[in-house]
Amino acid sequence: MLKRTPYDVVVVGAGVVGAACAYYAARAGLKTAVVDRGPVAGGTTGAGEGNLLVSDKEPGPELDLALLSARLWRELAAEFGERVEYEPKGGLVVATEAAGLDPLHGFAAAQRAAGVEAVPVAADELRTLEPHLAHGLPGGYLYPQDAQVQPALAAAHLLRASGADRHLGEAVTGLLRGPGGAVTGVATARGAIAAPAVVNAAGTWGGELAALAGAHLPVLPRRGFVLVTEPLPRIVRHKVYAADYVADVASGSADLQSSAVVEGTPAGPVLIGASRERVGFDRTLDPRVLHRLAAQAAALFPVLRTVQVQRSYRGFRPYLPDHLPAIGRDARVPGLYHACGHEGAGIGLAPATGLLIGRQLTGADPGFDLAPFRPERFERFEGAEGES
Amino acid sequence: MDPFDLVGAEPGPARTVLFDGRPVPALPGQTLAAALWADGVLAWRTTRGGGRPRGAFCGIGQCFDCLATVNGRPNQRLCLLPAEHGDTVTTQEGHGHADLEV
Numbered sequence: 001m002l003k004r005t006p007y008d009v010v011v012v013g014a015g016v017v018g019a020a021c022a023y024y025a026a027r028a029g030l031k032t033a034v035v036d037r038g039p040v041a042g043g044t045t046g047a048g049e050g051n052l053l054v055s056d057k058e059p060g061p062e063l064d065l066a067l068l069s070a071r072l073w074r075e076l077a078a079e080f081g082e083r084v085e086y087e088p089k090g091g092l093v094v095a096t097e098a099a100g101l102d103p104l105h106g107f108a109a110a111q112r113a114a115g116v117e118a119v120p121v122a123a124d125e126l127r128t129l130e131p132h133l134a135h136g137l138p139g140g141y142l143y144p145q146d147a148q149v150q151p152a153l154a155a156a157h158l159l160r161a162s163g164a165d166r167h168l169g170e171a172v173t174g175l176l177r178g179p180g181g182a183v184t185g186v187a188t189a190r191g192a193i194a195a196p197a198v199v200n201a202a203g204t205w206g207g208e209l210a211a212l213a214g215a216h217l218p219v220l221p222r223r224g225f226v227l228v229t230e231p232l233p234r235i236v237r238h239k240v241y242a243a244d245y246v247a248d249v250a251s252g253s254a255d256l257q258s259s260a261v262v263e264g265t266p267a268g269p270v271l272i273g274a275s276r277e278r279v280g281f282d283r284t285l286d287p288r289v290l291h292r293l294a295a296q297a298a299a300l301f302p303v304l305r306t307v308q309v310q311r312s313y314r315g316f317r318p319y320l321p322d323h324l325p326a327i328g329r330d331a332r333v334p335g336l337y338h339a340c341g342h343e344g345a346g347i348g349l350a351p352a353t354g355l356l357i358g359r360q361l362t363g364a365d366p367g368f369d370l371a372p373f374r375p376e377r378f379e380r381f382e383g384a385e386g387e388s
Numbered sequence: 389m390d391p392f393d394l395v396g397a398e399p400g401p402a403r404t405v406l407f408d409g410r411p412v413p414a415l416p417g418q419t420l421a422a423a424l425w426a427d428g429v430l431a432w433r434t435t436r437g438g439g440r441p442r443g444a445f446c447g448i449g450q451c452f453d454c455l456a457t458v459n460g461r462p463n464q465r466l467c468l469l470p471a472e473h474g475d476t477v478t479t480q481e482g483h484g485h486a487d488l489e490v
Contacts, residue, residue, distance in 0.1 A: 131490040230452070230463040231436060231482075233489035268436055268483055303488060308463060310452055 006194050007033045009361055010186050011164070012172050012209055013201030014038075015045035016151055016347050017339050019158035020354030021199050028358045032164040033193055035186060037171035040159055041152035044203050044346060047315020049226060049263065049271045050151040051239060052348040055091040055143035056246050058107065059114035061372035062324055062345070065352045067115055068368065070145050072351035077147075079161070084154040085266045091146030092121070092129060092238040093246075094300065098138045100243050107246065108141050117144050132235050132303045146239055148263060151347045158350075167193065172202075175212050175336075183213060183335035197361055199337045204318040206326070206340030210375070213333045217326055218378050219341050221316035223282070225275050225289050227297070230308045231268030235301070239263040242300060245274065249344065250323065254278035256289065260296035262304075269310065272297040274344070281316060317343045320378070327353050327373035329360055337361070338375040403473035407432070414471030421447065421454050421466035424477070432456040432466065436482040456480045 009025050011018045014036035025032045036042065052073050057063040077086040095101045108118040119142040126133050126140060159166065167188065176185035176192060185194035200217075202209040207219035241261040248257040258275040265271060275289045290312055298304045320326060320341040330336040337360065339353045352368075359366045392399070402413035407424060414423035421444040424432060431441035433455050445453035449468045456477050458464040462484025466477065 132488070230455075230485075232485050233483055235485075235488045235490055237490065307485070 007031045007165075008195060009033075009197040009199060010035060010193050010195040011199040011201050012036070012186060013043075013203055013206075013340070014040045014155065014159060014166070014168060015043050015201065015203050016041065016155040016158065016350040017045075017203065017342060017353055018199070018201030019155040019162065020350035021201050021339050021357045022162035022164040022354075023158045024351075024354040024358035025199075025361055026162040026164055028362045028364075030358070030361060032162060033167060033195065034159060034162075034164045035167040035170050035172060035188060035193060037169065039168055041155040043205070044315050044317060045151050045155050047224075047226070047313055048151045048344070048347055049261070049273060050085075050149045050154065050347050051263070052147040052149065053091060053143075053239070053345065054111075054116050054145045055093055055118070055141070056241075056249055057111075057345075058246075058250070059110050061369070062349075063111070063114055063116070064368070065349055065373075066345070067145075068355075069349050069352035070147070072355060073147060073149070073348075076158075076351060080154075080157050084157050085150035086147065087149075087266070088144075088147045089263075090238050091143040092126075092140055092240045093143065093243055094126065094133070094140040094240060095138045095243045096299070101138050104139075104141060104243050118142070119144070130237060130240060132301050133240070134300055134302055137300075140243070142238070148239060149347065150265070154347065154350075172209065172212070178335075180334060183333055197335055197337060199339055199357055199361075201339045203340055203342075203346065204316045206318060206338065210330075210336075210338065213330070213336050215330055215332050215336065215375070216379060217338065217341070217375055218321060219326075220278060220319045220321075221281050222319040222343065223275070223277050223279050223314060223316055224273060224344065225286070225293060225312055225314045227272040227290060227293050227309050228311050228313070229270040229272070229304070230310050232264070232270055232307060233268075234264055235303060236262055236264045236270055240300065241274075242296065248274070248276055251276070252321065252323075258289065258292045258296060260293070260300045262297050262301060270304070270307075272304075272309075276317070276344075278319070283314060285312070285314075318346070319343050322377075324373055325349065325353065326375040327356060328370045328375065330375045332376050403471065405471050405473070405475040405477060407477045408479055418471050419467055420456075420458065420469045420471045420475065420477055423471045424466065432477065433480045434482065439481075455484070457484050
C-alpha cells in the first residue's frame with residue numbers, strides 16, 4: 001500500500017470541528033493532514049446557522065466549554081474577522097407567555113453564577129432592542145456573549161490557516177493498526193495516510209468511524225430544517241429565540257420539537273429554525289415542519305408574514321444520548337482521539353474542542369476537565385440499556 | 389432567423405407592460421423576464437453589496453438572481469411571472485425592503 005509523508009496527526013472530517021482541530025494542532029507545531037470523503041463543510045457544518053451560543057446552556061461542562069470557546073472565537077475573530085462574518089450580536093431570549101418568565105429568571109440566575117452575562121429585559125424594553133418583535137411579549141434576557149459566524153467560511157478559513165494537507169473527496173475505509181492495536185493512520189480509497197494519532201472529527205458519522213476501530217460511540221442524527229428568506233435589510237439585530245428552545249435542545253425525545261430561532265445574516269436573508277427530530281438520515285422535505293417553523297417565527301416577528309421564503313435546507317446534528325460531545329483520547333484504542341457529537345453546538349464549541357485536542361496530542365496539560373466528555377463513557381450506558 | 393418562424397408560432401396580440409415607466413411589448417404566455425430579454429433589456433436589479441447589474445440567470449426559478457419590483461412588491465422572480473397587461477416592473481436597487489430596516 002502506498003505510504004505518504006508521515007504526519008503527526010490525521011484529522012478525519014473537514015467540518016468546522018475538524019478544521020479547528022487542524023488549526024490548533026498545527027499551531028502546536030504538529031504536521032497535520034485532514035481527510036474527508038466530501039468537501040470542506042459538506043456535512044452538518046454547511047447545514048447550520050453558525051450560532052456561537054452560551055445562552056442556551058445550563059451550568060455544567062458544556063457551558064464551561066462554550067465559555068472557553070466564546071473567548072477563543074473572539075481571538076479568532078481578530079485574525080479572521082469579516083472573512084468569516086463574525087458578528088458579536090448578542091442573543092435575545094424571549095418568553096412567549098407570562099408563565100415562562102420565572103423559569104427564565106431561574107435559568108439566567110444559575111448561568112450568571114457560572115460566568116454568563118445575562119441581562120434581564122422588561123416587556124417594555126423588548127421592542128427597543130428589536131423593533132419588529134410582536135407586541136405583548138412578557139420579557140426576556142439579553143446575552144451579550146452570544147455571537148454568529150458563517151459556518152462554511154469559518155471552517156474553510158480555519159483549515160486554510162492551519163496549513164494542513166487536505167485530502168478531500170477521499171473516504172476513510174479503515175484504520176491502520178500497529179502493535180497492541182494502536183491506530184497508526186487511516187486507509188482511504190486512494191491509499192494510506194500514516195500518523196501516530198488519528199482524530200475522529202466525523203461529526204454525525206463519528207460513530208461509524210469509531211466502529212472502524214471497534215470502539216462504541218453512539219452518535220445519532222438529529223434532523224433540523226432551516227428556512228431562508230429573501231434578502232432583507234437588518235430587521236433582526238440579535239439572535240432571537242423563544243425560551244422554549246432551551247427545553248427542546250435538552251430533550252431526549254425522538255419526536256419532532258420546534259421553536260422559533262431567528263437571525264439575520266450579513267448577506268441579507270433571515271434564517272429561521274429550529275426543529276429537532278430523530279428520523280435517521282432521512283432527507284425528505286417535510287412541509288409540516290416548515291409550516292411550524294414559519295408560524296412560530298411569524299408569531300415572534302409579525303413582519304416576517306410580509307416577506308418570502310426563498311428556500312430551506314436541512315442537516316443532521318450529531319447527537320449523543322447525554323447531549324455532550326466526545327472529546328479526547330480514547331482509553332480503549334491507543335492513538336485514537338475523538339472530537340465529535342457536538343449536536344447543534346459544533347460551530348460554537350469547535351475552537352475549544354480543537355484547542356483541547358491539540359494540547360492532548362502534544363502531551364500538554366489540557367487545563368480543562370475533559371472527564372465529562374470521555375469517549376468511552378457510553379460503554380456502561382449501553383450495557384444498562386441492554387439489561388432493561 | 390426569427391425564432392417564431394422556426395417553431396411556427398402564431399402568438400396572440402402583444403400586451404404592454406411598463407419597465408421603469410417605458411412600454412414594453414409582451415406576448416401571451418411570455419414571462420416578464422422573457423419580455424424584457426426580447427426587448428433587449430438584460431438587467432433589472434443591482435446587487436446589495438457592489439451595486440452590480442443582475443438579470444435572468446437560471447431562468448427556472450431556482451437562483452433568485454432575476455429579482456425586481458413588480459406592481460410595488462420587491463424581490464419578485466421575473467422568470468416565473470407571466471406578463472399581464474399593465475404590469476409595472478421597476479428596477480430594484482439592493483433588497484428593495486429599505487422601509488423595514490431597523
